[in-house]
Amino acid sequence: MNILVIGSGGREHALGWKIKQSKKAKNLYFAPGNAGTLEFGTNLEVGVSDFQGLKKAVLENEIDLIVVGPEVPLVEGIHDFFVGDPEIRNVKVVGPKKTGAQLEGSKDFAKDFMMRHNIPTARYFSVTKNNLDEGIEFLGSLTAPYVLKADGLAAGKGVLIINDLSEAQNSLREMLAGKFGQASKKVVIEEFLSGVEVSVFVITDGKDYKLLPEAKDYKRIGEGDTGLNTGGMGAISPVPFVDEEFISKVESRIIIPTINGLKVDQIEYNGFIFFGLINVNGDPFVIEYNVRMGDPETEAVLLRVKSDLVDLLEGAADGTLSEKEVEFEERTAVTVMLVAGGYPESYEKGKVISGLNRVANSTVFHAGTKMQENSVVTNGGRVLAVSSLGENMTEALATSYRNAELIQFEKKYYRKDLGFDL
Ligand code: AMP
Ligand code: GLY
Numbered sequence: 001m002n003i004l005v006i007g008s009g010g011r012e013h014a015l016g017w018k019i020k021q022s023k024k025a026k027n028l029y030f031a032p033g034n035a036g037t038l039e040f041g042t043n044l045e046v047g048v049s050d051f052q053g054l055k056k057a058v059l060e061n062e063i064d065l066i067v068v069g070p071e072v073p074l075v076e077g078i079h080d081f082f083v084g085d086p087e088i089r090n091v092k093v094v095g096p097k098k099t100g101a102q103l104e105g106s107k108d109f110a111k112d113f114m115m116r117h118n119i120p121t122a123r124y125f126s127v128t129k130n131n132l133d134e135g136i137e138f139l140g141s142l143t144a145p146y147v148l149k150a151d152g153l154a155a156g157k158g159v160l161i162i163n164d165l166s167e168a169q170n171s172l173r174e175m176l177a178g179k180f181g182q183a184s185k186k187v188v189i190e191e192f193l194s195g196v197e198v199s200v201f202v203i204t205d206g207k208d209y210k211l212l213p214e215a216k217d218y219k220r221i222g223e224g225d226t227g228l229n230t231g232g233m234g235a236i237s238p239v240p241f242v243d244e245e246f247i248s249k250v251e252s253r254i255i256i257p258t259i260n261g262l263k264v265d266q267i268e269y270n271g272f273i274f275f276g277l278i279n280v281n282g283d284p285f286v287i288e289y290n291v292r293m294g295d296p297e298t299e300a301v302l303l304r305v306k307s308d309l310v311d312l313l314e315g316a317a318d319g320t321l322s323e324k325e326v327e328f329e330e331r332t333a334v335t336v337m338l339v340a341g342g343y344p345e346s347y348e349k350g351k352v353i354s355g356l357n358r359v360a361n362s363t364v365f366h367a368g369t370k371m372q373e374n375s376v377v378t379n380g381g382r383v384l385a386v387s388s389l390g391e392n393m394t395e396a397l398a399t400s401y402r403n404a405e406l407i408q409f410e411k412k413y414y415r416k417d418l419g420f421d422l
């Protein structure tokens with residue numbers, strides 16, 4: 001099978017790494033990919049939202065299956081685009097259609113879905129400029145801190161958590177006035193939930209699902225979970241508090257009702273569902289749905305999936321997932337993200353990366369890199385995900401940290417405290 005992975009981050013490099021291990025994979029392509037993905041396949045100079053360009057690439061390279069890494073093309077309807085065109089409708093697309101992708105593309109849609117199907121989540125109220133007064137009133141009925149979420153995609157920046165009521169009221173007004181553009185023309189106000197977060201992943205064909213290893217993601221730039229939010233500074237899998245009792249609550253209260261809800265609502269869905277959960281005194285609540293794998297979670301999680309990923313992707317696309325098995329690696333996997341100094345605020349690109357050839361016992365997934373005059377250079381805020389397996393978290397982290405030191409680029413930064421809370 002010829003396979004195309006859409007995206008250019010560490011998640012897509014990790015997907016390609018795992019796909020390449022399958023006997024079923026023939027030629028592998030990435031659109032647009034990065035310097036790391038060149039090791040496994042061909043990078044195509046096509047953007048993730050350029051559907052016509054992707055169609056052309058798919059026809060030229062006789063691609064049989066597409067895995068969509070990021071949420072944007074899914075929310076924009078890439079799957080519907082392929083199904084709707086007779087020339088490419090036989091190409092298998094792993095990822096939901098536009099309606100299913102609304103679980104991530106609209107917080108209001110997701111909340112409404114959860115209410116309808118009795119899935120535990122924070123109490124909420126959706127506001128537009130037409131019911132601002134009720135929104136202000138709802139804020140007043142909550143206790144601090146106040147959670148305000150832009151309804152639409154905002155590149156991970158659309159959630160504000162504010163301690164002061166009048167400041168929250170002002171921010172609500174600013175959001176509705178366009179603080180996050182179209183994305184915040186509608187705002188979801190939520191009750192604040194207190195607990196530890198965990199990312200749980202499934203692959204589904206819309207009828208059945210297979211649980212993948214869970215992970216904990218470190219979102220803040222600073223040690224001790226301080227400072228600005230990032231795309232993710234590292235991940236650890238498994239997560240100690242996710243024991244059999246907890247995961248069985250997650251399955252019975254959240255995953256199964258979600259899959260059934262999609263069926264009841266007649267939303268055709270195949271691909272990944274990423275449940276962003278919070279553990280509130282032993283009970284799981286949904287903070288958010290994502291309709292794709294997590295980044296950097298994928299760079300740890302896939303180290304623990306022993307099964308053939310292409311077989312699972314095919315199962316999801318063909319509706320034969322019930323015939324598949326997912327086997328987990330028992331050891332602990334971690335990923336440590338090396339980022340460009342300054343990130344998530346302004347940072348420089350184009351810094352030469354050295355020392356990659358000195359890495360031992362870790363797999364380095366490229367997140368923001370490109371080839372420039374035969375050198376690998378930085379090309380994003382998150383640069384490299386140094387992933388390792390170990391008998392336990394301490395051992396796996398020690399391996400990643402040892403290798404993180406061997407890799408050099410100007411103003412390299414990484415968090416040295418991953419796992420501090422586990
Ligand atoms: P989201 O984009 O919905 O995942 O929100 C981003 C982050 O905000 C989450 O990872 C949580 O840390 C935090 N957050 C979102 N909703 C809530 C909530 N209801 N209670 C507490 N924290 C929240
Ligand atoms: N690591 C969080 C995300 O992928 O959204």
